[in-house]
Amino acid sequence: MLDRIKASLPSLAPAEQRVAQLVLSDARSFANLPVSELAARAGVSKPTVVRFCRSIGYDGLSDFKLKLAGSVSEGVPFIHRSVDPDDKTGDVVVKVIDNTVAAFLKYRNDASAHAIEKASEALASTFKTGRRIEFFGVGNSGIVAQDAQHKFFRLGVTSIAYSDGHMQVMSASLLGPGDCVVIISNSGRTRDLMDATDIARKNGATTIAITASGSPLASAAQIHLAADHPEGYDRYSPMVSRLMHLLIIDILATCVALRIGAPLQPMLKEIKNNLRTKRYA
Structure with a gap:
């Protein structure tokens, strides 16, 4: 900073x-x-x-x-510590956890509250008008998209997640004004996601991208939620970036829940009560 x-x-x-x-x-x-x-x-x-x-x-x-x-503030430094082949298990534990904590603290300092507010308002407005909310991602980001659909489903939001490129393009073709799609990508350069984003935006849907700054996807979407982390991709799959994407989804879900307001509490309570029969006492 x-x-x-x-x-x-x-x-x-x-x-x-x-x-x-x-x-x-x-x-x-x-x-x-x-x-x-x-x-x-x-x-x-x-x-x-x-x-x-x-x-x-x-x-x-x-x-x-x-x-x-x-x-x-004093505490965890904002640095990325690469895992080395000769690291002991204890070293791996410390490095992976330190990388995650440092990335979260850095995101807390760098996050644009204005962009998050715009995204939350768009999602809440889509929910209140009964329009479609969809989540797109492939690979690791496809799993994050499924988690996002689950988070919003619990809020009573009718939503769906697609991780297949053909389904994304077909779904984007059916979106229109008032609909909202959240596109999640670590690199921001996946062709299928770019194609779906362009189609959705041309059809009038609001496009929200959770991706790296300076990427094509960040420029293509109307609202960009930056998710930046210096992670090495040559030897290991993106670990911290995936967790950061999940964190951003949690922030969005919380902000949308606050905008839904009082009607949400009885519904969440009923869901919790109904799930008790699924657990051992």
């Missing part, structure tokens, strides 16, 4: 540069001080502090301070 601020310095207005220098000189204090104190220390107005946060890609001062606090 601090590297991003340093890289952005030349493009900032002079007053915003003073705010940036204040962050770089003492990030921990910046995350805890009120806006009036920050403005006074930087010699700028309070609106300038907020403008600085937005200029470097955050929703506002609160969003910036929350993610700054996570970035400078």
